[in-house]
Amino acid sequence: MTIVAPSLLSADFLNLKSDLERFNASNAQWLHYDVMDGNFVPNISFGPQILKQVNSVTDKFIDVHIMVDNPLEAVDYFDGCKVDMLTFHYEAVEDYEQAKEVITKIHQKGVKASISVKPQTPVEVLRPLLNEVDMVLIMSVEPGFGGQKFMHEVLSKCDWLNQYRQQHDLAYLIQIDGGINSVTGEEAVKHHCDCLVAGSYCFNNPKGFSYAVDSLLSLKND
Ligand code: DX5
Numbered sequence: 001m002t003i004v005a006p007s008l009l010s011a012d013f014l015n016l017k018s019d020l021e022r023f024n025a026s027n028a029q030w031l032h033y034d035v036m037d038g039n040f041v042p043n044i045s046f047g048p049q050i051l052k053q054v055n056s057v058t059d060k061f062i063d064v065h066i067m068v069d070n071p072l073e074a075v076d077y078f079d080g081c082k083v084d085m086l087t088f089h090y091e092a093v094e095d096y097e098q099a100k101e102v103i104t105k106i107h108q109k110g111v112k113a114s115i116s117v118k119p120q121t122p123v124e125v126l127r128p129l130l131n132e133v134d135m136v137l138i139m140s141v142e143p144g145f146g147g148q149k150f151m152h153e154v155l156s157k158c159d160w161l162n163q164y165r166q167q168h169d170l171a172y173l174i175q176i177d178g179g180i181n182s183v184t185g186e187e188a189v190k191h192h193c194d195c196l197v198a199g200s201y202c203f204n205n206p207k208g209f210s211y212a213v214d215s216l217l218s219l220k221n222d
C-alpha cells in the first residue's frame with residue numbers, strides 16, 4: 001500500500017495546530033518535515049525546536065528530510081526529538097565514507113536512514129550505499145520550495161531503484177518528493193514509488209486535506 005507523507009512546509013503557520021489536527025484526522029501515515037539551512041538550498045525552514053512541539057501533538061511516523069550542508073553534525077541536532085526516518089542528501093557529503101558515517105550515526109540513534117538525490121544527480125551514484133539505507137528519496141523538483149512543477153524525467157530513476165532492489169534482494173523504500181498530486185502521484189506509483197510526499201496538494205486542496213490524502217492512498221501500480 002502506498003504511504004502518503006504530507007509535507008509540513010505547506011502548512012499554514014498561523015494555524016499550525018489546526019493543520020496538524022487535519023493531518024492527524026486523515027489517513028496519512030507519515031508527516032514529512034523539511035529542514036533547510038539557507039546554504040544547501042536557497043531557503044530556511046524550521047528545525048528541532050519546532051519538531052519537539054510537533055512531536056507533542058502527533059503520534060504518526062515522523063519523516064525528516066534535511067536539506068543542509070553538514071548532515072554529519074546536523075543529525076545530532078535532532079537528539080531529543082522523535083524522528084522515525086531521517087533523509088540526508090548525497091550532494092551534501094564529501095565522499096562515500098562520509099555518507100556511510102552519516103548512515104551509521106542515524107542507525108545508532110535507532111532511526112531509519114535514507115539518502116536523497118537532487119533532480120540533476122544520477123541515481124546510480126548511490127549504488128555503494130543501497131545495501132545500507134532504509135529508503136531512497138528521489139527529488140522531483142529542485143529542493144527548496146513547495147508548489148513547484150513535477151519533473152517527469154526523474155521517474156526513470158525510480159524504475160532503476162526498483163530493478164536494483166529486486167536484483168539484489170534489498171528492501172529499501174522508494175520515496176518521491178516535489179510536485180505530487182493525484183496525476184503525478186499516479187505516475188510515480190506506476191514507477192514503483194512506495195511513498196509519496198505531497199505538500200501543497202494536501203494542505204491547500206480545495207476539496208480538503210483528507211480528500212487529497214485519500215486520492216493518493218487509492219492509487220494503484222497496475
Ligand atoms: C522541497 C521539499 C518538499 C516540498 C514539497 O524542497 O523537499 O518536501 O514540501 O512540496 P510540494 O508537494 O508542494 O511540491
Ligand code: ZN
Pocket residue numbers: 007032033034065177197
Ligand atoms: Zn522534502
